[in-house]
Amino acid sequence: MAEGALHAGALIQDVGLSKAVIPRYPGAMSAFGCVVADIRFDRVKTINALLEELDTRLLNEEAQRLQKELFESLETSKRSVKEVSVCLELDMNYVGQTHTITVRLSEQPINAERVRSRFEDTYQRIYSTILEDIPIRILNLRIILVGKRPDFDLSLLVRSASPLGKTAGAATRDMWVEGSWQPTPVYQRDHLEPGVVIVGPCLIEQADSTVLVDEKLKGSIDSYGNLIMELDS
Numbered sequence: 001m002a003e004g005a006l007h008a009g010a011l012i013q014d015v016g017l018s019k020a021v022i023p024r025y026p027g028a029m030s031a032f033g034c035v036v037a038d039i040r041f042d043r044v045k046t047i048n049a050l051l052e053e054l055d056t057r058l059l060n061e062e063a064q065r066l067q068k069e070l071f072e073s074l075e076t077s078k079r080s081v082k083e084v085s086v087c088l089e090l091d092m093n094y095v096g097q098t099h100t101i102t103v104r105l106s107e108q109p110i111n112a113e114r115v116r117s118r119f120e121d122t123y124q125r126i127y128s129t130i131l132e133d134i135p136i137r138i139l140n141l142r143i144i145l146v147g148k149r150p151d152f153d154l155s156l157l158v159r160s161a162s163p164l165g166k167t168a169g170a171a172t173r174d175m176w177v178e179g180s181w182q183p184t185p186v187y188q189r190d191h192l193e194p195g196v197v198i199v200g201p202c203l204i205e206q207a208d209s210t211v212l213v214d215e216k217l218k219g220s221i222d223s224y225g226n227l228i229m230e231l232d233s
Contacts, residue, residue, distance in 0.1 A: 009214035024225035027208025081147030
């Protein structure tokens with residue numbers, strides 16, 4: 001978020017962090033994450049049936065129908081993906097319970113004995129016991145499709161080198177530092193090339209945020225355009 005760049009230095013000193021990473025565009029990083037994140041579609045169908053009475057043929061048909069809908073949604077989205085994975089989950093519990101546990105199945109078609117085994121394994125892992133004589137209920141069937149997006153090269157966010165030099169655009173501005181007004185360097189983020197090191201106190205301005213490098217800290221630009229802020233030893 002845009003405001004985090006102002007407070008990162010204080011957190012390093014107050015909390016004892018080793019360093020902080022300020023992305024190339026901190027004010028747009030959340031939106032950027034939405035653009036490059038893997039795409040996911042879910043479909044859920046209420047089953048509400050006892051496992052011992054389960055019609056696995058109908059359940060498998062329903063799973064296939066939902067899976068087809070998911071691939072149609074992916075195609076409609078027109079998002080490019082490099083690979084697709086599909087997983088099947090069942091929300092289950094023992095009869096009389098109000099909570100459910102999610103049981104993931106790695107194999108299809110669905111088989112009642114395999115479902116029972118996976119449920120008991122999952123229940124045992126969570127609660128360290130199973131309830132031998134209580135019927136098992138399936139509440140929901142869930143199919144999840146994940147389309148893995150192509151990798152994004154963050155170095156593409158790095159601007160080409162400024163013809164004015166590694167720290168071109170530096171100006172000065174009076175800033176309150178350690179109890180007094182002091183002339184403080186102000187840099188333009190667009191002019192900072194990878195490899196440059198800036199010692200605080202200073203400000204780094206850009207369109208979507210302002211970065212404050214506190215006194216006793218330094219910042220360096222890595223090959224992806226991130227500002228790495230840490231104590232100046």
